Amino acid sequence: MTSLEDLRGQExxxxxxxxxxxxxxxxxxxxxxxxxxxxxxxxxxVKSIDVAQPAGQQTFFPVEIYDGHTIPYSDxxxxxxxxxxxxxxxxxxxxxxxxxxxxxxxxxxAVHILxxxxxxxxxxxxxxxxxxxxxxxxxxxxxxxHVPSLGGKVQRSGLWATAKRILLAGPHGEYPSAxxxxxxxxxxxxxxxxxxxxxQVIRSSPSGIFYTGYSVAPALSIxxxxxxxxxxxxxxxxxxxxxx
Numbered sequence: 697m698t699s700l701e702d703l704r705g706q707e708x709x710x711x712x713x714x715x716x717x718x719x720x721x722x723x724x725x726x727x728x729x730x731x732x733x734x735x736x737x738x739x740x741x742v743k744s745i746d747v748a749q750p751a752g753q754q755t756f757f758p759v760e761i762y763d764g765h766t767i768p769y770s771d772x773x774x775x776x777x778x779x780x781x782x783x784x785x786x787x788x789x790x791x792x793x794x795x796x797x798x799x800x801x802x803x804x805x806a807v808h809i810l811x812x813x814x815x816x817x818x819x820x821x822x823x824x825x826x827x828x829x830x831x832x833x834x835x836x837x838x839x840x841x842h843v844p845s846l847g848g849k850v851q852r853s854g855l856w857a858t859a860k861r862i863l864l865a866g867p868h869g870e871y872p873s874a875x876x877x878x879x880x881x882x883x884x885x886x887x888x889x890x891x892x893x894x895x896q897v898i899r900s901s902p903s904g905i906f907y908t909g910y911s912v913a914p915a916l917s918i919x920x921x922x923x924x925x926x927x928x929x930x931x932x933x934x935x936x937x938x939x940x
Contacts (some may be wrong), residue, residue: 698921701730704766704780706918707809707903708734711934714807715740719775722767722799724792725782729757735778743769749919767795774799780809781932784869784881790920793893797939806895809903810886811868813878814929819909820874823865868909891898895937902930 717722717739723732727746733756735742744757747764762768765788777796787791796806797915865874869881879885883900890897906924908931917925925931 697806698875698916698918699914702918703907703921704731705734706905706921707780707932707934710903711807711809711936712738714776714805714936715778720773721776721778722769722774722875724767724777724779724796725785726757728753728755729759729779731744731780732757740776743774748901757878760886765791765795769799771863772801772804775801775804777804777806778808781808781811783808784871784877787870789889790893793889793895797894800939804939806935808935808937809932811881812883812902812930812933813881813933814906815909816868816874816877816881818870818906818928818931821866822908822910832843833899886933886935889939890935892932894940896940898933898938899934899936903932904930906933907931 715735719740721735721740722743723735723742723744724746725731726746728750728848729744732742732744736757742757744759745767746759747762748756749759749761760768777800783789783792800806804828867874867877869877871877871880887897887900902925904916904922904925906921906928
């Protein structure tokens with residue numbers, strides 16, 4: 697079975713050359729610290745931050761909690777700023793990019809892994825398969841954790857909102873709808889975001905691995921997912937930036 701950690705580790709292997717021994721790395725959105733632990737294993741000096749600690753998950757590396765606005769480090773501190781599937785969840789992307797620009801050294805790089813329209817399409821398509829599997833008790837939500845009951849969801853969000861969330865795949869990030877994410881997750885949109893916020897893109901390439909947000913076929917190996925990416929498209933894209 698391919699776990700979320702396996703997928704994240706595979707994505708990281710595609711960019712490991714940016715994390716040489718002794719360089720100072722800031723990871724944004726560290727979660728349970730899994731990827732930070734892999735960066736440390738490569739010899740990097742890593743600091744990891746996030747807005748909250750994931751509940752009920754194993755911790756792999758210490759992650760510092762911060763306010764989500766001001767990165768708690770001095771100007772020009774890091775050789776690399778890294779994020780994995782994080783920027784799409786940031787409401788104030790301009791503010792975040794400014795903070796990344798501030799803490800990054802003049803000759804440093806920012807490395808971001810982000811979901812693609814391919815991921816959005818197949819995640820939307822597998823929404824119903826995932827719901828059916830949940831009803832049959834065959835699948836837990838991706839990442840595990842507690843799932844509120846249907847009655848609890850109705851009480852919290854209302855009947856219409858709950859019905860809409862069941863019938864239609866919802867947005868993954870801080871965007872109006874799943875449909876709008878076909879644009880927000882596009883390469884053209886991210887290249888423009890980076891350009892407008894003081895960065896030059898020196899690399900933009902597919903990660904070469906396929907998966908969906910619902911993980912309805914967890915038995916697929918990394919090798920099979922790499923082959924599927926050549927046919928269906930990669931689920932994430934890699935962007936490497938320098939300050940302009």
